Amino acid sequence: xxxxxxxxxxxxxxxxxxxxxxxxxxxxxxxxxxxxxxxxxxxxxxxxxxxxxxxxxxxxxxxxxxxxxxxxxxxxxxxxxxxxxxxxxxxxxxxxxxxxxxxxxxxxxxxxxxxxxxxxxxxxxxxxxxxxxxxxxxxxxxxxxxxxxxxxxxxxxxxxxxxxxxxxxxxxxxxxxxxxxxxxxxxxxxxxxxxxxxxxxxxxxxxxxxxxxxxxxxxxxxxxxxxxxxxxxxxxxxxxxxxxxxxxxxxxxxxxxxxxxxxxxxxxxxxxxxxxxxxxxxxxxxxxxxxxxxxxxxxxxxxxxxxxxxxxxxxxxxxxxxxxxxxxxxxxxxxxxxxxxxxxxxxxxxxxxxxxxxxxxxxxxxx
Numbered sequence: 001x002x003x004x005x006x007x008x009x010x011x012x013x014x015x016x017x018x019x020x021x022x023x024x025x026x027x028x029x030x031x032x033x034x035x036x037x038x039x040x041x042x043x044x045x046x047x048x049x050x051x052x053x054x055x056x057x058x059x060x061x062x063x064x065x066x067x068x069x070x071x072x073x074x075x076x077x078x079x080x081x082x083x084x085x086x087x088x089x090x091x092x093x094x095x096x097x098x099x100x101x102x103x104x105x106x107x108x109x110x111x112x113x114x115x116x117x118x119x120x121x122x123x124x125x126x127x128x129x130x131x132x133x134x135x136x137x138x139x140x141x142x143x144x145x146x147x148x149x150x151x152x153x154x155x156x157x158x159x160x161x162x163x164x165x166x167x168x169x170x171x172x173x174x175x176x177x178x179x180x181x182x183x184x185x186x187x188x189x190x191x192x193x194x195x196x197x198x199x200x201x202x203x204x205x206x207x208x209x210x211x212x213x214x215x216x217x218x219x220x221x222x223x224x225x226x227x228x229x230x231x232x233x234x235x236x237x238x239x240x241x242x243x244x245x246x247x248x249x250x251x252x253x254x255x256x257x258x259x260x261x262x263x264x265x266x267x268x269x270x271x272x273x274x275x276x277x278x279x280x281x282x283x284x285x286x287x288x289x290x291x292x293x294x295x296x297x298x299x300x301x302x303x304x305x306x307x308x309x310x311x312x313x314x315x316x317x318x319x320x321x322x323x324x325x326x327x328x329x330x331x332x333x334x335x336x337x338x339x340x341x342x343x344x345x346x347x348x349x350x351x352x353x354x355x356x357x358x359x360x361x362x363x364x365x366x367x
Contacts, residue, residue: 001088001363001364001367002364003062003063003088003360003363003364004062006035006036006037006038007037007061007062007063007360008037008038008039008059008060008061008062008063009029009032009037009038009039009040009061009062009063009065010040010042010055010056010059010061010063010064010065011028011029011032011039011040011041011042011065011066011067012042012044012047012064012065012066012067012068012077013041013042013043013044013066013067013068014043014044014045014068014069014070014073015043015045015070015073025067025092025094025140025352026143026233027143027145027146027352028067028352028355028356029041030143030145031143031351031352031353031356032065032356034353035353035356037356038059040055040059040061042055044066044068044073044076044077045073047077047080049079049080049083049084052080052084053084056084056086056087061086061087062087062088063087063088063089063090063360063363064081064086064087064088064089064090065090065092065359066089066090066091066092066117067091067092067094068091068093069093069094069095069099071099071102071103071104071109071110072104074091074110074113074114075109075110075113077091078113078114078115078116078117079116081116081117082116085116088118088119088363088367089116089117089118090117090118090119090120090121090359090363091114091117091120091121092121092122092138092359093120093121093122093123093124094123094140094280096252096254096277097124097127097252097256097260097267097275097277098254098256098257098259098260100124100127100130100260100263100264101256101259101260101263107259107262107263108263111130111131111132111263112132114131114132114133114135115132115133116133117133118133118134118363118366118367119133119134119135119136119362119363119366119367120133120134120135120136121135121136121137121138121359121362122135122136122137122138123137123138123139123140123277123278124137124277124278125137125278125298125299126267126268130264130267134366134367136362136366137299138355138358138359138362139278139283139299139303139350140278140279140280140282140283141283141350141351141352141354141355142280142283142284142286142287142346142350142351142352143287143351143352144287144347144351144352144353146233146234146237147237147283147284147287147288148287148288149241149288149289149343150238150241150288152238152241152242153242154242154243154244155186155242156186156187156188156226156239156242156243156244157183157186157187157243157244157245157325157329158180158183158186158187158188158243158244158245158246158247158293158325158329159187159188159189159190159239159240159242159243159245159246159247159290160177160180160187160188160189160190160191160246160247160248161190161230161236161239161240161246161281161284162190162191162249162279162281163191163192164177164191164192164193165253166202166254166255167202167205168253168254168255169252169253169254170199170202170205171253172249172251172253173249174199175318176247176249176318176321177189177191177195178195179318179321179322179325180195180225180247180325181195181196181224181225183225183325183329184224184225185224185225185226186225187225187226188225188226188227188239188242188243189225189226189227190227190228190230190236190239191227191228192209192214193205193208193209193214193217193227194217194218194223194227195223195224195225195227196222196223196224196225214228236284237284237288240281240284240285240288240290241288241289241290243290244290244291244328244329244332244335245290245291245292245293245325245328245329245335246281246284246285246290246291246292246293247293247294248279248281248282248285248292248293248294248295249279249294249295249315250276250277250278250279250282250294250295250297250315251270251272251274251275251276251295251315252274252275252276252277253274253275254275257275260275270297270315272315272316274315276297278297278299279294282294282310283346283350285342286304286309286310286339286342286343286345286346286350287343287346287347287350287351288343289339289340289342289343290339291310291311291328291335291336291338291339291342292304292310292311292342293310293311293312293313293321293324293325293328294310294311294312294313295312295313295314295315296312296313296314296315297315300312303349303350304342304345305341305345307338308338308341309338309341309342309345310338310342311324311328311338
């Protein structure tokens with residue numbers, strides 16, 4: 001089949017839509033409407049099969065476009081599609097590798113549910129062989145309304161917006177955060193705890209990171225670098241916009257790793273034995289004309305020209321990271337050239353609108 005030039009889109013999302021990564025997809029239906037696509041939005045948590053049938057009969061969609069992350073909502077929607085499948089149906093799945101394994105019931109229930117969708121779009125390139133339907137790697141994009149070059153003064157040398165996470169993840173992030181923290185007040189670290197404290201036993205770490213404790217800690221005038229989570233996506237985008245360099249780390253750790261490998265024993269880990277995922281902040285950075293400095297992974301080269309549109313460092317090589325931070329903070333012309341080239345590539349290929357066009361092209365090609 002081939003979709004019309006302006007397909008009518010029935011957009012299904014669950015209550016998690018935009019969470020925990022609101023910068024990835026939250027503006028997606030708005031982007032569709034700005035492109036002139038007719039869109040009806042449905043919440044899968046309250047949707048019944050009868051409602052689904054009625055909405056489809058009235059709206060007459062050309063494409064059922066799902067952005068569902070909760071496992072129970074995916075399984076529920078798959079059940080609807082088994083009963084009533086009026087047109088091509090897709091899901092864009094944006095969670096960590098651990099979310100592919102069901103925590104209730106059969107661990108493969110989510111993989112099995114994917115077969116009821118015509119195409120499964122995933123931000124995890126190494127999961128494409130395992131979904132039970134046509135699967136396509138579709139990285140995150142950025143909302144070009146929220147992320148733009150505001151020509152703000154670049155008051156920070158480097159920024160990082162994210163979380164250290166649980167103990168395993170904190171151990172992985174720690175040497176990188178220590179390196180960023182050496183920039184003192186010229187580093188903006190939007191994380192859960194100050195880097196002026198040593199790494200603590202995790203029970204104490206959890207206390208330090210508690211929202212109330214954090215609020216009091218931030219008031220102390222002793223911290224060398226700026227820290228603390230910005231409250232809104234707009235404020236996070238502004239921090240990145242005020243940075244010369246935005247740091248990104250794609251590797252992920254978790255207590256779920258063994259469970260994933262039990263279900264997917266031939267899952268291809270990276271050369272360090274780690275899982276990784278394509279993070280949305282990478283695109284957030286290029287969307288604000290900030291130079292992105294990210295750990296290297298193979299698919300990065302499909303999305304950007306390394307050294308010309310973004311800069312990559314070798315995961316595990318702190319010296320490589322340190323040298324690149326020092327060089328690009330001191331060589332403004334080269335950094336600005338890379339940031340501008342990344343910005344222009346991002347505006348052409350990595351906005352949410354561009355992703356919609358890429359998804360439509362994939363549907364026309366594969367269905």
